[in-house]
Amino acid sequence: MSAPIGVFDSGVGGLSVLREIRRLMPRENLLYVADSGYVPYGEKPPEMIRERSLRIAEFLIEQGARALVLACNTATAAAVNELRSTFDMPIIGMEPAVKPAAAATRNGKVGVLATTGTLQSAKFAALLDRFARDVKVFTQPCPGLVECVEQGDLQGAQVRAxxxxxxxxxxxxxxxxxxxxxxxxxxxxPVLRDMLPPDVQLIDTGEAVARQLQARLGENGRLAAAGTGDVRFWSSGDPQLMAGVLPVLWGRPGAVAKLPV
Incomplete structure (x- = not known):
C-alpha cells in the first residue's frame, strides 16, 4: 500500500481540491484535515495561520503522508515557504488563478473574489505584478461566504444575498x-452561474493543483501503481457537522475523526 497524500484547508473548502486529486489519481490514499475550529483563515493573523499549518503538517506526516497539499490560498500565502524549508517532501500550494485569468479575459478586466487575507498578502501582490500588468484587476473581499459553505449552505437566501x-x-x-x-x-x-451573464468566465485552480501534484510525484516514480485509494477525514471543529456536509461537498458520506492538534 502506498503512503498517503495529506491535504488540508481552513475548513471544508479544500474538498473542492480533494475532488480533483481523487478524479485524477484514484489509486492514491488521501488524508484530509479541515481546520474548522479556526475557520476562516482569511480574517486571521498570518502568524496564527503559520502556527496552525505547521502543526497540521506535522500531524499529517505522523499519519504517514509522503506529500502535502495546502488546499487553501490564505494558508499558502502565509505558510508554504516555511513548510517547504521545514519538511523534505513535495509540498504543493495554491494561489489565485491570475495567470490563466489574464490569458482568458477578452476585454482585459478581471475580478477576484477572495478572502481578505489572500488579497492583502505579499504573494498576491507579486502575482499581480508578474501576470496582470496588461489587464485591469478588480478585487473583492468576501466575508461570510466561507461560513456559508462550512454549514453546507450553497443555495440559500443568505449565500445568494x-x-x-x-x-x-x-x-x-x-x-x-x-x-x-x-x-x-x-x-x-451553480448559484454564480444563475446570477452572472453567460459569457462571464469563472476560473479556479483545483484541477491545476491536482495536475501539479501528479507531476511532482511522477518525477521520482512515487505515484501509486495499483488499487483504489482510501480517504480519511479529520476536523478541528465539530466532526458531526463536517460529516453532515460531506455528502453535499464530497459527494458521498464518510466518517470524520476529531483532529487532536
Missing part, C-alpha cells in the same frame, strides 16, 4: 472573467 453584493461591483466594472480565489468558492458555481 452575499454573492449578489460581492459580484455586483465587479459586473459594474465590466469584468468578463472572475477568479474564485478561495477553495470554498467553487461549490458556489
Amino acid at each position: 452575499l454573492l449578489q453584493r460581492y459580484v455586483e461591483p465587479l459586473m459594474q466594472a465590466g469584468c468578463d472573467t472572475l477568479i474564485l480565489g478561495c477553495t470554498h468558492y467553487p461549490f458556489l458555481k
Whole structure:
C-alpha cells in the first residue's frame, strides 16, 4: 500500500481540491484535515495561520503522508515557504488563478473574489505584478461566504444575498472573467452561474493543483501503481457537522475523526 497524500484547508473548502486529486489519481490514499475550529483563515493573523499549518503538517506526516497539499490560498500565502524549508517532501500550494485569468479575459478586466487575507498578502501582490500588468484587476473581499459553505449552505437566501453584493461591483466594472480565489468558492458555481451573464468566465485552480501534484510525484516514480485509494477525514471543529456536509461537498458520506492538534 502506498503512503498517503495529506491535504488540508481552513475548513471544508479544500474538498473542492480533494475532488480533483481523487478524479485524477484514484489509486492514491488521501488524508484530509479541515481546520474548522479556526475557520476562516482569511480574517486571521498570518502568524496564527503559520502556527496552525505547521502543526497540521506535522500531524499529517505522523499519519504517514509522503506529500502535502495546502488546499487553501490564505494558508499558502502565509505558510508554504516555511513548510517547504521545514519538511523534505513535495509540498504543493495554491494561489489565485491570475495567470490563466489574464490569458482568458477578452476585454482585459478581471475580478477576484477572495478572502481578505489572500488579497492583502505579499504573494498576491507579486502575482499581480508578474501576470496582470496588461489587464485591469478588480478585487473583492468576501466575508461570510466561507461560513456559508462550512454549514453546507450553497443555495440559500443568505449565500445568494452575499454573492449578489460581492459580484455586483465587479459586473459594474465590466469584468468578463472572475477568479474564485478561495477553495470554498467553487461549490458556489451553480448559484454564480444563475446570477452572472453567460459569457462571464469563472476560473479556479483545483484541477491545476491536482495536475501539479501528479507531476511532482511522477518525477521520482512515487505515484501509486495499483488499487483504489482510501480517504480519511479529520476536523478541528465539530466532526458531526463536517460529516453532515460531506455528502453535499464530497459527494458521498464518510466518517470524520476529531483532529487532536
